[in-house]
Amino acid sequence: xxxxxxxxxxxxxxxxxxxxxxxxxxxxxxxxxxxxxxxxxxxxxxxxxxxxxxxxxxxxxxxxxxxxxxxxxxxxxxxxxxxxxxxxxxxxxxxxxxxxxxxxxxxxxxxxxxxxxxxxxxxxxxxxxxxxxxxxxxxxxxxx
Amino acid sequence: xxxxxxxxxxxxxxxxxxxxxxxxxxxxxxxxxxxxxxxxxxxxxxxxxxxxxxxxxxxxxxxxxxxxxxxxxxxxxxxxxxxxxxxxxxxxxxxxxxxxxxxxxxxxxxxxxxxxxxxxxxxxxxxxxxxxxxxxxxxxxxxxxxxxxx
Numbered sequence: 001x002x003x004x005x006x007x008x009x010x011x012x013x014x015x016x017x018x019x020x021x022x023x024x025x026x027x028x029x030x031x032x033x034x035x036x037x038x039x040x041x042x043x044x045x046x047x048x049x050x051x052x053x054x055x056x057x058x059x060x061x062x063x064x065x066x067x068x069x070x071x072x073x074x075x076x077x078x079x080x081x082x083x084x085x086x087x088x089x090x091x092x093x094x095x096x097x098x099x100x101x102x103x104x105x106x107x108x109x110x111x112x113x114x115x116x117x118x119x120x121x122x123x124x125x126x127x128x129x130x131x132x133x134x135x136x137x138x139x140x141x142x143x144x
Numbered sequence: 145x146x147x148x149x150x151x152x153x154x155x156x157x158x159x160x161x162x163x164x165x166x167x168x169x170x171x172x173x174x175x176x177x178x179x180x181x182x183x184x185x186x187x188x189x190x191x192x193x194x195x196x197x198x199x200x201x202x203x204x205x206x207x208x209x210x211x212x213x214x215x216x217x218x219x220x221x222x223x224x225x226x227x228x229x230x231x232x233x234x235x236x237x238x239x240x241x242x243x244x245x246x247x248x249x250x251x252x253x254x255x256x257x258x259x260x261x262x263x264x265x266x267x268x269x270x271x272x273x274x275x276x277x278x279x280x281x282x283x284x285x286x287x288x289x290x291x292x293x294x
Binding site: 040054 | 158246
C-alpha cells in the first residue's frame with residue numbers, strides 16, 4: 001500500500017481537484033496587477049508578473065463550466081509542470097488543503113465529471129468530497 | 145525561449161502593442177487618412193498607391209469610424225504591401241526580451257505572437273504580417289466569408 005501527499009484545490013462552483021505536493025510552487029493572497037491580453041480564450045486571458053516571469057492565469061470554473069471569470073481573484077496558486085519547469089497559475093477560492101492519498105482510494109472519473117477528462121491524470125475518492133480528479137498540468141496549460 | 149528585438153510601442157486605449165521597429169515604414173498624422181464606404185480608411189504617401197488603414201479597439205475589434213484620439217497612423221511594411229494602423233501614441237522602446245504567448249492563451253486567429261515586460265508593465269507583441277492577416281480575416285468575416293488559414 002503506498003501513499004502520496006497532495007494539495008486539494010478549491011476552484012469554485014463545487015469544483016475541486018488535486019495536484020502533487022511539489023507541483024504547488026507559491027500562493028499569492030493579494031491579487032497582483034493583472035494584464036488583459038486580447039483575443040485569448042475567456043478562461044485564460046490574463047497574465048501577471050512573478051519573479052520577472054510572465055505567467056498565464058487560468059480560471060477553471062470558466063474553462064469547465066463556462067462561468068464568468070472572477071474579476072479579482074481571491075487567491076492565486078502558481079503551479080510548476082513539465083521537464084523544463086514551466087509555470088502557470090490558477091485562481092482558487094480558498095487556501096489549498098494538504099492531504100494524503102492512498103492507492104486504494106483510486107476510482108474512475110464519474111460520468112458527471114466528464115468535463116475533467118482532458119485534464120486529468122487519475123481520480124481518487126475523498127472521504128468528504130467524493131471523486132477528486134488529479135490535474136494533468138501539462139495538458140491544462142499546453143493547449144487552449 | 146526568449147528573443148531580443150527593438151520595438152515600437154503602439155498605445156491603443158489600454159492596449160500596449162509592440163511591433164518590431166524595422167517593420168515600421170513611417171508615421172503620418174491620422175488626419176491624412178480618408179474614408180470611403182469600407183470599414184477602413186486609405187492613406188496616400190508620396191504619390192504611391194493608396195494603402196489601407198485599419199483602426200482597432202483595445203480588444204482588437206475593427207473600429208469604424210475611428211475615434212478622434214487615434215491621432216497617429218503607423219504605416220507598416222507587409223509582404224502584400226504597406227498598410228496603416230491607427231493608434232493614440234507611439235513610443236520607441238529599444239531592446240526588449242520577449243517570450244511566446246503561453247500555449248493555453250493561443251487561439252488560431254490571434255495576432256498576438258508573444259509578450260514582453262519592462263518596469264512592471266506587460267506588453268503584447270505582434271508583427272506587420274500577423275496584423276495584416278488578422279485584419280484580412282476580420283474583413284472577410286464581416287462580409288460573411290469563411291477565411292482560410294494564411
